[in-house]
Amino acid sequence: PPVLKLAVIAGDGIGKEVVPQGVRALRAALEPVGVSVATTEFDLGAGRWHRTGETLTDEDMAALAEHDAILLGAVGDPDVPSGVLERGLLLKLRFGFDHYVNLRPTKLLPGVPSPLVDPGDMDFLVVREGTEGPYVGNGGSMRTGTALEVATEVSLNTAVGVERVVRYAFEQAEQRRKKLTLVHKHNVLVHAGHLWRRIVEEVGAEHPEVAVDYAHVDAAMIYLATDPGRFDVIVTDNLFGDIVTDLAAAVGGGIGLAASGNLNPSGAYPSMFEPVHGSAPDIAGKDLADPTATVLSVALLLDHLGHVEPAAAVRAAVESDLAARTGPDAVAARGTTGIGDALVAAIAGR
Ligand code: NAD
């Protein structure tokens, strides 16, 4: 029987709580179609770093590469210097496995409250570039601690890197409502901004059916908060995409529901699926984290590997669970494991 080889990186904080629910959901989705899931747990994150000083070794990367996909919870811990795990583990994975598409959908599902008074029909897809921008670590500091200290983070934008993610975004727009919005800040960031703008124009010429739009990132925040229904596909750089997608999560029903896929569309490396949220030290260990974002990330994983019916089953289970939730304590009442139990039962019982 076919086997899906899944690498599991639970990571830190609530990552350890939500990932097991994601794995259960994946098994429940695939069992009825005769696919079994073989998991390999990777001990990566704060615990490993404290014990060994390692974040992610070449051996870890080689072992991870042997899998069909990676499911990640979150990394980052208050007792580890900020950036050590975020850069040394998470970004090393995204860069090393060339996850140039960071896919982050927002859909306000029926019955889910939005903080917006008039949310309208909210269903958009952020295609965030995943391997370039200010995230590359091409910066430095000098004269640290002196009055003349200098610190830089340089945003790297290559024509190849921009073009491949823009192409992916146009292909997504073709399958959706045929609208693409470039979000950038080309009135200030003129070098990177004009490269993005030119490439969107060039690739757009190959997609005459897709209406192309542009918003500076600051104005895009206005529209996200006042008229999110205007967006279909948003394509943007790594840092803008990070910020845009936390607001998208908030208006789209909450960070506990926001899913993402770090894709290497060529298939040369395994793609990685993770909730948009972090390790949430403020609620970790209390069974208070909503596992729904992780379960919806599993649906993206299933889509990516071509398991269409199991992906739809996961989404249907989530939709009916969300529709039945009432009041601000809906997550706390059942807890991470209680919600996981309900979702797994609904997926398995389809
Ligand atoms: P966060 O996303 O962890 O938390 C922000 C807020 O959202 C908190 O109030 C938290 O309680 C809440 N929240 C997050 N996930 C939730 C869930 N599933 N259910 C209910 N509430 C939830 O962001 P932060 O506090 O800025 O970062 C904490 C740590 O996580 C930092 O170390 C940061 O670097 C790291 N981080 C990691 C990732 C990742 O691994 N992908 C993503 C973001 C942040």
Ligand code: IPM
């Ligand atoms: C995310 C996170 C990461 C990012 C950090 C932890 C490196 O905020 O996945 O959104 O900035 O991409």
Ligand code: MN
């Ligand atoms: Mn983020």
